[in-house]
Amino acid sequence: MNYYISFVGAGSGDKELITLKGYKRLKNADVVIYTGSLINHELLDYCKDGCIKYDSAVMNLDEIIDVIDKNVKAKKYVVRLQTGDFSIYGSIREQIEELNKLNIEYELIPGVSSFLGAASSLKVEYTVPEISQSLIITRQSGRTPVPEKESLREFAKHQTSMVIFLSVDKIQQVVEQLTSDGGYSMDTPCTVIYKATWEDEKKVIGKLSDIAEKTKQANITKTALILVGDFLGNEYNNSKLYDRGFSHEYRSSHNKSD
Numbered sequence: 001m002n003y004y005i006s007f008v009g010a011g012s013g014d015k016e017l018i019t020l021k022g023y024k025r026l027k028n029a030d031v032v033i034y035t036g037s038l039i040n041h042e043l044l045d046y047c048k049d050g051c052i053k054y055d056s057a058v059m060n061l062d063e064i065i066d067v068i069d070k071n072v073k074a075k076k077y078v079v080r081l082q083t084g085d086f087s088i089y090g091s092i093r094e095q096i097e098e099l100n101k102l103n104i105e106y107e108l109i110p111g112v113s114s115f116l117g118a119a120s121s122l123k124v125e126y127t128v129p130e131i132s133q134s135l136i137i138t139r140q141s142g143r144t145p146v147p148e149k150e151s152l153r154e155f156a157k158h159q160t161s162m163v164i165f166l167s168v169d170k171i172q173q174v175v176e177q178l179t180s181d182g183g184y185s186m187d188t189p190c191t192v193i194y195k196a197t198w199e200d201e202k203k204v205i206g207k208l209s210d211i212a213e214k215t216k217q218a219n220i221t222k223t224a225l226i227l228v229g230d231f232l233g234n235e236y237n238n239s240k241l242y243d244r245g246f247s248h249e250y251r252s253s254h255n256k257s258d
Contacts, residue, residue, distance in 0.1 A: 004071070004075065004077050004078060005068055005078040005079075005080065005104060005105075005107075006029075006078070006080070006109055007079075007080045007082060007092055007095075007106060007108045007109065008025050008026060008079050008109045008111065009082055009083075009084060009085040009087075009090075009109060009110050009111015009112070009113075010022075010034075010035075010038075010039040010043055010081050010082060010083055010084060010111055011040075011043075011084065011112045012084055012113060012114045012116065012117025012118075012196055013040055013114065013117060013195055013196060013201070014197040014198065015040050015042040015043050015046075017112045017117065017197060018043060018111065018112075019109065019110070019111060019112070021109050022111060023046060025079050025109060026043065026046045026079055026081065027046050027047070028048070028077060029047060029048070029051055029077055029078065030050075030051060030052065030071065030076040030078070031053075031076050031077070031079070032044065032047055032051055032052070032053045032054070032078075032079045032080075032081055033053075033054045033059075033064055033067060033068070033079070033080050033081065034053065034054070034055060034056065034080075034081040035056050035057065035082055035083050036056065036057035036058070038083035038084075038223075039081060039082075039083055040198065043081065054067055061094055061098070065095065065098045065099070065102075068080070068104065069102055069104065072104055080092075080095070082111070084112065084113045084114045084117075085110050085112060085113035086108070086111065087110060087113075088113055088115070088137060088165070089139070089165055089166060092108070114165075114196050114197075114225060115163045117196040117197040118163070118193045118196035118225050118227060120197070121193065121197055121201060121203075122191060122193065122203070122227070124231060125231065126161040126163075126231055127161070127231070128230075128231045131230050131233075132160045132161040132229055132231050133160075134158070134160045135160070135161045135162070135163065136158065136160060136161070136162045136163070137162075137163050137165070138150065138155055138162065138164055139164060139165045139167050140152060140164065140167035140170050140174055140177075142166065142167075142170070151177065152164070152174060152177040153177045153178075153180055153181055153183065156177065156179070156180075156182075156183030156184050157181070157182050157183055159183070159188075159229075160229060161230075162227070162228045162229055163226070163227055163228075164225065164227075165225060167226060168194075168215065168220055168222065168224040168225075168226060169222060171192070171211065171212045171216075174226060175190075175211065175212050178208060178228060184208055184229075185208070186207065186208050186209040187208070187209065188207060188208050188229065188230065189205075189228075189229065189230065189231075189232035189233045190206055190207055190208050190211040190226065190227065191203060191204065191205050191211075191226075192204040192211060192214075192215045192218075192220060192224050192225070192226050193224060193227065194220045194223060194224040195223050196225065202220065211226075
């Protein structure tokens with residue numbers, strides 16, 4: 001390869017949920033800069049002897065770029081180990097813009113996002129026939145503002161499946177926005193999942209009417225997702241995928257279009 005830096009998504013928490021490609025990059029790294037407050041530190045066990053490790057939780061952007069720049073110039077292979085999948089609230093744009101300025105080539109290796117790990121842990125599917133065929137991934141406004149047209153209040157009007165990141169510390173406000181102005185009903189199923197797929201994972205299951213109190217009682221204030229929607233309920237309709245003859249017709253139609 002012609003680059004000496006790879007951004008690697010660490011997976012949702014479980015150390016085995018890193019991709020095979022990400023694992024190989026991590027195993028061969030001379031230098032690893034990892035998001036210390038967010039990744040499973042057991043992933044660092046995959047690093048070879050002599051690998052130099054930096055915890056970016058105590059570094060600013062300039063310091064991170066400086067470490068990358070110096071090591072790339074020295075022909076050292078660097079892995080930037082990011083949380084989950086960095087395409088969602090991963091804050092990689094600032095880093096790659098700086099690398100572009102320095103003409104440093106890089107690659108991006110996606111990971112397993114926590115919202116996917118959460119669904120598997122809960123044994124649910126976000127898209128259920130005739131219940132929900134769309135998924136909204138969003139967050140409550142905080143230090144990073146959210147456009148009004150993307151507010152929880154506006155998205156809730158769709159009453160589809162929703163995953164809310166970075167908002168559990170404001171869960172009472174979240175519930176108020178989700179249930180106002182034609183949004184979800186208070187009876188809508190809601191689950192808070194703390195550190196999905198980690199060993200110390202914790203689930204709080206309820207409805208919008210009681211999820212805030214239950215979450216408070218569980219003392220969950222960070223590192224958690226809020227899942228909302230009828231996909232969490234018991235109502236279910238079969239898909240058409242396994243109907244007799246459908247799979248053959250589906251494959252045939254797609255082969256014709258290839």
